[in-house]
Amino acid sequence: MSLRKVKACSAAVVLSVLCAPSFAAWPDDQTIELVVGFAPGGGTDLMARALVPFLEKKLGGKARIVVVNKPGAGGEISTTYLARAKPDGYTVGFINVPGFVFIPMYKQATYKTDDVRIIARVVDDPAVLMVRDDGKFKTIPSIIEALKKDPKSLSFATSGRGTSGHQALLKIEAAAKVKGTDIPFKGAGEFKSALIGGHVDFAFASVGEYLAGYGNMKNIIPVAVMNPSKVSAIPNVPSVYEYGYKIRVTSERAIAGPKALPDDIANRFQQAIKDTIADPAFVATVKNDAAVLAYMPGAEFTKSLELIREELKPLVAAMQ
Structure with a gap:
């Protein structure tokens, strides 16, 4: 290749680099949606809004999170939205157990439990x-x-x-x-x-x-x-x-993402959740929920869902 052609190619490379758009790494380049499957003012919604400023800080960088309410069908609408979202870390949301497990058991739901990746449990209430x-x-x-x-x-x-x-x-x-x-x-x-x-x-x-x-x-x-x-x-x-009634019912709330959410994003989000739950300032902020905060890693909580599924089987006939 002649010297003139080498110089021309080098100039083209430099120009392409200078003109290319700048893409920041997750989570800096766009707002993260934290989806809630119930109307504003409920327990999940209040917890989500309390978490936001602390999660932003723990994630670091220019992380921005906004709560998005998609109520209806006992959480099915929001879970389906979450399952169908791009697995890029910009759409995460709350799943509410036992409803998350129960809904696909008694009807033809628009999602399956393995359509999402659970990041971490937050509450056992x-x-x-x-x-x-x-x-x-x-x-x-x-x-x-x-x-x-x-x-x-x-x-x-x-x-x-x-x-x-x-x-x-x-x-x-x-x-x-x-x-x-x-x-x-x-x-x-x-x-x-x-x-x-x-x-x-x-x-x-x-x-x-x-x-x-x-x-x-x-x-x-x-x-x-x-x-x-x-x-x-x-x-x-x-x-x-x-x-004399041996009835135990609890609402376990966890944050999840689409099934194909990459490990590095899931792990970073999980650590941010863990650090937030352990932060005294956060605990003071959610004083009403302090007694029911119950962090659990996503993989461990996912395994526990099978036991919950077994406990719910007797209720399927009642729903149908």
């Missing part, structure tokens, strides 16, 4: 049954007795069919051989006004949701927690086990 202070029935025995006398006479608000609250109702119905009326909403934030206004008799939420949304309200009373023992955050509330 038992369900609690709530009633207004002027409600006629304020204990588990009185509720059961009323439903035996008049099936479906009492209504129970939940965050949607297949969610932890709905499963709590199904388990009570099966254990006590009664039938209530399920009233599904798009999240705990949405059914708050229905409970306060007397449009439903009861509502199922998580302990964290109760503390954040109702804890300071004298007209809302927690009836019982769906847990083998009392919960330290609400020590005066009895466990359903105390009445």
Whole structure:
């Protein structure tokens, strides 16, 4: 090659480098969506918004995260959106167990559990049954007795069919051989006004949701927690086990991404979540949820889903 051609090629290479667009490495070059499958104001939404500034800091660089609510179908809409997103680290979201596992078990869902990659669990939050202070029935025995006398006479608000609250109702119905009326909403934030206004008799939420949304309200009373023992955050509330009903229902919330999310991004996000959960400043920020924070690595939590699936099998027939 002649010297003139060498110089011309060198100039072309330099020009192409100078003119090429500059692409920053993840997560600096665009905003990350943190998808929530329930309406604003519920436990998952509040946790997501509390996490954002800390995750941005732990990820470092120019990381920016925005919460995107896609409520409906008990989380199926948001999980499907998450599963179909590009696996580039710019779309992650919350999955809510047991609903995440249960929905594909009882119907032809638009996602499969292995369509997403779980990054890390954040919360393990038992369900609690709530009633207004002027409600006629304020204990588990009185509720059961009323439903035996008049099936479906009492209504129970939940965050949607297949969610932890709905499963709590199904388990009570099966254990006590009664039938209530399920009233599904798009999240705990949405059914708050229905409970306060007397449009439903009861509502199922998580302990964290109760503390954040109702804890300071004298007209809302927690009836019982769906847990083998009392919960330290609400020590005066009895466990359903105390009445002879061995019902455990908890909402485990984890952050996940599309199935093909690269290892380096998943691992970096997992470390940011772990560091956030351990940060005293974050714990102080989510004081209502502090008692139910429960970090678990994605791989370990993924393995636990099989045990949850076995526990849910008896409920499939009830849903169908």
